[in-house]
Amino acid sequence: MVDGSQVAMRVPFWDSFWQRAWDVIGSINWETVAAVVAALVASVALVYSVRAARRQNVLPVFLELIREFREPTFKSHVDYVLTKLEDRAPDASVGIKRLPKSAQQHVLPVQYYFNLLGQLRHSRFISAIEISSTMGGSVIETWRVLAPYVYAERATSGDTLYLGFYEDLAARITALGPIALRRKLNLATSPPPN
Numbered sequence: 001m002v003d004g005s006q007v008a009m010r011v012p013f014w015d016s017f018w019q020r021a022w023d024v025i026g027s028i029n030w031e032t033v034a035a036v037v038a039a040l041v042a043s044v045a046l047v048y049s050v051r052a053a054r055r056q057n058v059l060p061v062f063l064e065l066i067r068e069f070r071e072p073t074f075k076s077h078v079d080y081v082l083t084k085l086e087d088r089a090p091d092a093s094v095g096i097k098r099l100p101k102s103a104q105q106h107v108l109p110v111q112y113y114f115n116l117l118g119q120l121r122h123s124r125f126i127s128a129i130e131i132s133s134t135m136g137g138s139v140i141e142t143w144r145v146l147a148p149y150v151y152a153e154r155a156t157s158g159d160t161l162y163l164g165f166y167e168d169l170a171a172r173i174t175a176l177g178p179i180a181l182r183r184k185l186n187l188a189t190s191p192p193p194n
Contacts, residue, residue, distance in 0.1 A: 058125040065117065069135050074113070080106035081142050095153030096146075111146060111163055114139055118165025121172070128172040129184050136173045136181070143170035 068074055080103075089103045099107060117139070120126050131139065143166065154162045176184075 058120070062120070062126055062130070065113075066134055068113070069138075074109065077106045077109045078138055078142060081110050081145050085145055089149075092148035093152045094149070095156050096149050097153060097157075099149070107146065107149075110142055111150070111166060114142065114169060115163050115166040118167075118169035121169055122165055128169065128176060129181065131169065132173045132176055132181050133185060136176075139166075139170050139173050143167065 085103060085107065089099050096104070096107060096111070117126075117131055117135075121128055121131060146163075147167070150163050150167070154160055
């Protein structure tokens with residue numbers, strides 16, 4: 001059972017607590033709080049606007065890169081790397097820069113093209129998902145063929161970052177895989193009827 005003195009002791013505590021809380025709330029400069037909140041909202045809006053503008057500026061570039069990827073000349077370079085390079089230059093230890101000129105004319109456009117895509121991905125202009133959905137197979141397959149040549153070139157030249165963006169892109173697309181890509185793209189399926 002609670003006697004009256006104990007109840008009386010609790011009430012002043014709560015009264016003083018609420019009084020202190022109201023004193024703190026009353027001492028806040030609400031104009032400053034509103035200004036800070038407005039500045040935060042404006043900052044967030046600015047970040048999103050800059051990102052949107054950045055993406056709008058890179059869209060024409062990405063569309064041009066897709067067009068170039070589909071050009072017969074570039075397709076012939078990719079085909080050479082995938083089907084003929086290892087037969088025509090079987091010694092990968094020569095690296096890239098010591099390949100025969102006939103091989104370089106096919107290898108260099110492919111490696112520089114995919115390295116540029118890797119740089120755009122690294123700079124967050126485009127995502128690995130976007131690249132993977134349009135040309136991921138070619139990135140992975142050409143990297144698998146060119147990797148021994150690239151690693152030999154790095155060892156000879158001492159440039160450990162040589163085509164690093166290309167390698168990073170290939171690694172990210174490989175790690176993504178087709179199942180995760182389908183899920184991230186939120187693609188529906190429509191199997192044929194039985």
